[in-house]
Amino acid sequence: MTPTSFSPTGIRFENIDKRYGGLYALRRISLEIAAGECVVFAGRNGSGKTTLLRIAARLTRPSSGTVSFLNSRGETGGTQPPAGFVAHATMVYDELTAEENLLLFARLQGIAEPAARARTLLREVGLEERHSSLVRTFSRGMRQRVAIARALLNEPAVVLLDEPVTGLDPQGTSWFAQTLRRLRDSGRTILMSLHGESEVSTLATRAIRLDAGAVVADTRTGANFRSILAFANA
């Protein structure tokens, strides 16, 4: 992933609550993620990882609290492009070709020269030769490559990854880890939830453990960092 025209962006979560009826998915989450950090969220199923990422993507509205994007000086404000979001679901159309999918989302996002951008991304994710194949004919790994290309169309400064390697074979996971390393090294802020991976979670620069919708551990170094990553790998 060639570093391009995004400006470093962090995220601030302030007192985020998310309730579904009487059930709390998130409780009083306050976090500040600095620009360029690669954060892994670990926790059991239902601990609130996905909800937090969807709130960061502005796909889910918090019941209370605010999410704001920060510039490199740590100030809020300004218009930020939407964060790139990759989930376990591919978020692309099986009935369209890889290129048609990227063209569709590029045009919706008002990207200049969408065809050229789509071709560039297909080359970067190694699908240039299959650009005219329907996504439904792709393997899980290839679909996830299209999903990553879609998420990077608008050159987002923040990339949100919700269990992105679930279902990938070791080769696919390895490719994903390399891609993630390039994204991290290009200065993008990365937030990801993981479940059972190792090659990917070792790229993290910060680990946060959620339990029952609350942050129970947050660390950048030391034994606790490794234990949180180990929890993600459990």
Next chain:
Amino acid sequence: MALLSNTAVLLGKELRTEFRSRELLTTTTVFVLIVIVLFSFSFNPTSEESRRFGAGLLWLAFLFAASLMLQPCFLREQNNDTLSALRLSVSDPFAIFLAKLVANTLFLLLTELLLLPVFAVMYNVAILPMLHWLVLVFFLGSLGVSIAGTALSAISAQARMRELLLPLLLLPLLTPILVASTEVTAGLFDRAPFVQWKGVGFLAVFDVAFLTILWLLGEYLLEE
């Protein structure tokens, strides 16, 4: 302008995926054809009988076909969570609705126009003299069905028992459309055909009112 360009892009996607699979058009066309043929067995479709019952039968068939057609409208977006990708990409979520309801109107209208000659032959109804008025009524009726149906499809796609929920919500809501469309169509099938302007006006007002409601509330319908 962003709304219109996003709508055009999304409409292109809807048409491309449908004409590639032909799932909706084939299913609804066959369904309406079966209903028309079965109804023709239930009474002797003389010209006089058809003028009395034909319009109602035709619109009932269209309405049931629409509930079939509208079911997968938002359900398909859930397979790969493409609705989230759309929400992240469009500047105005109303574009998602607008593209879907225009596509649904076109599909429904196409089905109706394909089957109108079949209906005319089987039920001994002369349609050619009033064809342009029939097309207008079909358009207004189909647009109303699509607006309400697209909104309800978005609601029901997130619910349990979604396959049952859409027809249960849709059919009562569309009763006014059914009544108005049937009355106008019956007037056009009459021995001395006439345009019932009151019904045409009602259909137009229904369409504008529901489109406005959808524009105001659409964003909330897509929220999780």
